[in-house]
Each structure stands twice: as structure tokens, then as C-alpha cells.
Amino acid sequence: MIKLDNVKKSFGDNHVLRGMDLEIPKGSSMVIIGGSGTGKSVALKCVLGLITPDSGTITVDGQDARKGDRDAFLAKFGMLFQGGALFDSLTVWQNVAFRLLRGSLKRPTEEAREIAIEKLRRVGLKADVADRLPAELSGGMQKRVGLARAIAAEPEIIFFDEPTTGLDPIMSGVINDLIREIVVEMGATAMTITHDMSSVRAIADNVAMLHNGVIQWTGPVADMDASGDPHLDQFIHGRAEGPIEAVR
Amino acid sequence: MNPVLLLGQLGRAVLTVMAAFGRVAIFALDALSHMLRPPFYPREFGVALLNIGWLSLPVVGLTAIFTGGALALQIYAGGARFNAEAVVPQIVAIGMVRELGPVLVGLMIAARVTSSIAAEIATMKVTEQIDALVTLSTHPMKYLVAPRVLAALLTVPALVAIGDIIGIAGGYTVAVQNLGFNSAAYLRNTVDFLEMRDIVSSLVKGAAFGTIAAIMGCYYGMNSGRGAQGVGRATKGSVEAAAVLILAANFVLTGVFFSL
Ligand SMILES: Nc1ncnc2c1ncn2[C@@H]1O[C@H](COP(=O)(O)OP(=O)(O)OP(=O)(O)O)[C@@H](O)[C@H]1O
Numbered sequence A: 001m002i003k004l005d006n007v008k009k010s011f012g013d014n015h016v017l018r019g020m021d022l023e024i025p026k027g028s029s030m031v032i033i034g035g036s037g038t039g040k041s042v043a044l045k046c047v048l049g050l051i052t053p054d055s056g057t058i059t060v061d062g063q064d065a066r067k068g069d070r071d072a073f074l075a076k077f078g079m080l081f082q083g084g085a086l087f088d089s090l091t092v093w094q095n096v097a098f099r100l101l102r103g104s105l106k107r108p109t110e111e112a113r114e115i116a117i118e119k120l121r122r123v124g125l126k127a128d129v130a131d132r133l134p135a136e137l138s139g140g141m142q143k144r145v146g147l148a149r150a151i152a153a154e155p156e157i158i159f160f161d162e163p164t165t166g167l168d169p170i171m172s173g174v175i176n177d178l179i180r181e182i183v184v185e186m187g188a189t190a191m192t193i194t195h196d197m198s199s200v201r202a203i204a205d206n207v208a209m210l211h212n213g214v215i216q217w218t219g220p221v222a223d224m225d226a227s228g229d230p231h232l233d234q235f236i237h238g239r240a241e242g243p244i245e246a247v248r
Numbered sequence B: 001m002n003p004v005l006l007l008g009q010l011g012r013a014v015l016t017v018m019a020a021f022g023r024v025a026i027f028a029l030d031a032l033s034h035m036l037r038p039p040f041y042p043r044e045f046g047v048a049l050l051n052i053g054w055l056s057l058p059v060v061g062l063t064a065i066f067t068g069g070a071l072a073l074q075i076y077a078g079g080a081r082f083n084a085e086a087v088v089p090q091i092v093a094i095g096m097v098r099e100l101g102p103v104l105v106g107l108m109i110a111a112r113v114t115s116s117i118a119a120e121i122a123t124m125k126v127t128e129q130i131d132a133l134v135t136l137s138t139h140p141m142k143y144l145v146a147p148r149v150l151a152a153l154l155t156v157p158a159l160v161a162i163g164d165i166i167g168i169a170g171g172y173t174v175a176v177q178n179l180g181f182n183s184a185a186y187l188r189n190t191v192d193f194l195e196m197r198d199i200v201s202s203l204v205k206g207a208a209f210g211t212i213a214a215i216m217g218c219y220y221g222m223n224s225g226r227g228a229q230g231v232g233r234a235t236k237g238s239v240e241a242a243a244v245l246i247l248a249a250n251f252v253l254t255g256v257f258f259s260l
């Protein structure tokens, strides 16, 4: 279980997180929605310890995320970055197999390559992209390579920052199914950020909406339509009129 | 202007500079500690050796040969003013080995290697590749910084040695071809004149300058601001800082080797 308790983070006088509370039960899929620039990516990075919160606590399975063995802690995680964040000096398969080529999960090169190609296939990429460089791929393909890298070592907890942005509708469907499959079959805990409401319905067990630095609404995906929360209603129906200002 | 205000500004500037030095020193010690502790990344180290050492050879060779040649011409012309043209081999040797070889190689490495390290790491930083490294349980100091610093520490002295030799060869060529020096006598004068201390100082300077060049590139890259502007600023800052520090270190090391 991942628990955020009153997490605050500011960049200068830009108060991004203003006391965020959130619980993600083990083996469930949480989707975080919220306007652009509300701090969704910052929240994920706080859990991973890439950004240090100004105050508040974050625990993973009861253990404080910032204390203890960082390597063991990070070994539990897979992360798809919003921009892909592929290593441009390495080929596609070396990116996907990065974890499997060094450190505690190291395997023979041949085996790592086979696993990488299998993961690429699962995100809808053919084996012939394996030896290309990330810069030679389209944006959507890079995103999917990032996804393959996030799931390559079969982590317990996976964060997806906008997994379907920039993908065609069919590929979005494939990725939604894949994320669902990872949660159901592998029992992983997933935390996904998305702006795509069809993804939300396909992936989520629970939904949380971040607004003004706090969780505005959270609950099971089935309750989302009848929440009675004007912010959430405006967001899921994509209305320009409502309590959320269009210029933020 | 109010003298108190002026003093305050001066104080702030001094504090800023001292703080920057402190941060760089801490960064350097951190890099050193990661060089000594596993895991090691031999592939990264190999790539760094190739980039910093081998691929710098052409620019180092060309710099040295032209400098050596020009030095011979200058000393001949200058020496002629008091009938001391004959000192060309000795002065070229000492000038290249003690001073120009290490300094010019160091500055060339700052231009070529520091800038590319800073730009590469800064780009990795702004595209979240450094964050990705961390989440993949790989320490950026170990994976990115340690191999580059170690490679520079080991290869730049070798580059300096090669630069010294090529520079002397440049002086020799000009002296023998254009200034009428006897080939065998020129070489004998060069070899007889150089002392062990000259050569050791040259190599030590090379190691120091290489380390400075790599550390400044890594430091500015890892601390880059956001966006393309951040990368540009990191690259510019790293080369400026490396060049100035190399010249300052050269002054200090020259003092240590030759005036004590
Ligand atoms: N490293 C940083 N330094 C300064 N400000 C930052 C940094 N990272 C994020 N921010 C700021 O924090 C705010 C939230 O950014 P974040 O990337 O979390 O938004 P987001 O909710 O993920 O938006 P989007 O849906 O557009 O990706 C933004 O105003 C951004 O400018």
C-alpha cells in the first residue's frame, strides 16, 4: 500500500502540492486525473524520491519512502515518464532491458534481450525496432518503449505518467488492456496519470482528482459519474464552464 | 554609492563564490568516492576513454605542432636580439613540456570534452533521463560521472605527453628546415636539457587539468537548469569554469614544482 499524508511541495512561490492525502491499496489500480500543471507528475516523483516534499510523509508498505535501503525500495518500482525519458545513447532493447543488464537483477545478455523483445511485443512493437536508437522512433513508439522498460523487470508497483498520450485509439486500447492485465494477472499496484477519460474507465479501480494542490475527490471508478462534485463533473465532461477556471 | 552598501555587495559576491567552490568540492569528493566503490560500469568507462582520450588526439596533435613551430620561430627571432639564437631547442623543450603542452592540452580538453560532457548530461537531466536512471536503481554519479572523471584523469596525462612530443617535433621541424639547425645537435640539446622534474610536472598537470575538465562538465551538467536554455547555460558555464580553473591550477602547480 502506498500512502501519502499531507504532502506539500512548492517551487519558489508556486505552491504545487498543498497537503495531498491519498491511499492506494496493494494490487489496485489508481488513476489520478486533474488539470494540466496541477502537480500530478510532481506527486509521482515525490513518491519515488526524485523530488523531496517540503513536508508530509509518504509510506510504501508501511515503510517511509525516504528512509532505509534506497536500492531495495526502487527495485520494487517501474516508472513510465511523461516524456519517455529513454536513454538516447542506448538501443531500444538495451533501454528496455536496462535493469536486466546490470545490478541485482542482472541476467545473461541473450536472455535479457529475449525478455526485452517479448516486452516490446506486449506494447505492440515488432522485434525489428529492438536494434534501433530511440531518436529514430516516433513519439508514440518512444512512449511504448518507455512502457516496456517500466514493466521489464516485473515490478510490484508501476507508475504510468500519461501512458496513452500521443497514441492512436487502437494502440491506446492495447495499452489500457495491458495495464489492466498487469494489475489483475501480476497483482501489481498501479498508479496512472491520464487525461483520457476512456482510459480512466478502462484502467481504474479507484480515481482521484487533484485540484488546487489537494485531492478534490477520490473513490471507486463506478461512483465517479454520480459523485455530485462539480469540479469532477466539469472535468469528466470536459466543460469549459464550471468551478475550474480555464486560465490557470 | 553608500560604502556600507558596497561592502555588503562585495561580501555577498565573496560568499557566493565561496559557496560555489564548496559545492564543487563536495561534488568532486562524491565523484571520487563513487570511483572507488562498486558497482563499476566498464562499458561506460570504455566509451569515456574513447571519447576523451582517443578522439582528442587529432586536436591535441594539431595544437601542439603549430605551437611548437611558432615557439621555435619566436625564440629564434627574440634570441637573435642578443645573439642567443642557439637556445631554441632548450627553450622549446622547456616551454612545451613545462607550460604550453599541459596548458594548451588542458584548454583544448576544456573546449572539447568539458562542453560535450556538460551538454550531454544537461540534456539527460532536462529530458528526465537522470530521473529514469535513478528509478532504474542506477546511481548517476557512478554511471555518468565516475567513468568520465576516471577516464579524463588517466588519458589527459597521456595526451599531454603526446602533445609535448609533437610540440617539440614541431619546433624541431621548423628549426631544422627553416632556421638551419643541425638535426642531431637539436635532438641532443633537447634531451640533455630536460630534467625528470619537467616531465613529471607535465604529467601531473595533465592529470589535474583532465580531472578539472571532467568534473566541471559533470557538475554543470548535473546542475543544469530546465529547457534548452538550461543546457546552453550549463555548457557555457562549464567551459568558462574549467578554463579558468585550469589556468589557476597551472599557476599553483608551477609554483609547487619550480619555486620550492
Ligand atoms: N523541477 C521543477 N522545478 C520547478 N517547477 C516545477 C518542477 N517540476 C514541476 N514544476 C511545476 O510544478 C507544477 C506541476 O507540474 P507537473 O509536471 O506535476 O504538472 P502535471 O499535473 O503533471 O501536468 P500535465 O498534465 O500537464 O503533465 C507546474 O507548475 C510546473 O511548472
Ligand SMILES: [Mg+2]
Binding pocket: A040, A041, A042, A082, A161
Ligand atoms: Mg505531468
